[in-house]
Amino acid sequence: MSLVQQRMWELEDFTEIRRWYALHLLLCVTFFISGVIINFIQFVLYVTLRPFNKSLYCQLNYYLMYSLMSQVLFLAEWWSGSDVRVFASEECFNKWGKEHALIIMNHTYEVDWLMGWIIADRSKTLGSAKVFVKKMMQYVPTIGWAWRCSDIIFLNRNWQEDKRIMQNQIKEFFDYPYPVWMLLFAEGTRFTPEKHEASMEFARKRGLPELKRHLIPRTRGFIQCAQSLKGKFPVIYDVTVGFNTKEGEEPTLQNMLRGHKVMSEIYVRRLPLDEVPDDDEGASKYLHDLYRTKDQLLDSYLNTGSFTKENDQPDHKGRAMPRRLFSLLNMIGWAAFVLSRILSFYYNLITSGSILSISFAIGIVIFAYICLYKMIGLTKIAKGSQYGNTGAKKKE
Secondary structure, three states: OOHHHHHHHHHHOOOOHHHOHHHHHHHHHHHHHHHHHHHHHHHHHHHHOOOOOHHHHHHHHHHHHHHHHHHHHHHHHHHOOOEEEEEOOHHHHHHOOOOOEEEEEOOOOOOHHHHHHHHHHHOOOHHHEEEEEEHHHHHOOOHHHHHHOOOOEEEOOOHHHHHHHHHHHHHHHOOOOOOOEEEEOOOOOOOOHHHHHHHHHHHHHHOOOOOOOOOOOOHHHHHHHHHHHOOOOOEEEEEEEEEOOOOOOOOOHHHHHOOOOOEEEEEEEEEEHHHOOOOHHHHHHHHHHHHHHHHHHHHHHHHHOOOOOOOOOOOOOEEEOOOOOHHHHHHHHHHHHHHHHHHHHHHHHHHOOOHHHHHHHHHHHHHHHHHHHHHHHHOOOOOOOOOOOOOOOOOO
16 A cells, blocks of 8 residues: 555545544533533532422433533544453343442553443443542532532542441432442552562551452442442442553553554453341451452463453453444534534624734634643553553554
């Protein structure tokens, strides 16, 4: 293929177009403006409807949250063409999206949470997904404000206060009119070599089993969740996320934003929640044992490309879950609305004939581009992390 033909092919499949910073800027602006509009609607409903009809409020808020979160999903599924292959039992597949569940996921990569969102969307639970986040996040416009109106659990990293918050907030999920998936990153933070070394030192001092691919899980949050959820949430989904860099690029937001495909492979175990012991010591041991198994799964995957080749866990066939159109249609709708408003705004500024107005319009564009470049720079992470399933990079 000649260079000219290659360049034409890149344009035909939008590979080159997806790298245009002007489109990246439009995506960011669309997310922010639509997010603020959704936040306003949520606030009005939270004040006027929720005190009188919580069930109806939750149903409406489900779609508002989906409209916001699916814009991030669009970046993964449609903009970059990223996908997920799932390894799980037939029972697990049959019950996804039909029952409340506590999700225990490794936090090894920059975008592992986004792969979880893809699974939640294809299981029709994205709008009802819950997570534990730092309290400061509730003050962040768009996603933080949306979470504030959606019973997300905000923590202060003060255990006595956080324990009370968890006890009270988890009860809000029990009478939801649809299944809730509650995500817990039991490691507490994302894996890095430095954090891993400190975590293993902690394990040696406490006589805990050392892990190769994970940090030692923090047990108090899990114990509180398990004790509060028993009798209401029937299962735990133990989710182990890896990335196949033979079929896709390194799993970073920057690669996705530039239109590069990321391929995730996920191993899921469905575990009855009532098997978690009631006492603190027993529940703590249960979580450590769970992470020991999770570590064996991820270690096998990174060594061989198979989650189960080096351990005795069931070897399930990988499945691709069908992609849904809603995130694409939602993004097209919001982008068309925002773009029409922006063009109208700039048209009025420019036709006004005022030098000040024209300078203001140009200044907005320059400022937005500077912010975008800063944002892209912040998403870069150090090379040499745990990418890929066998350590082999995709050939150039």
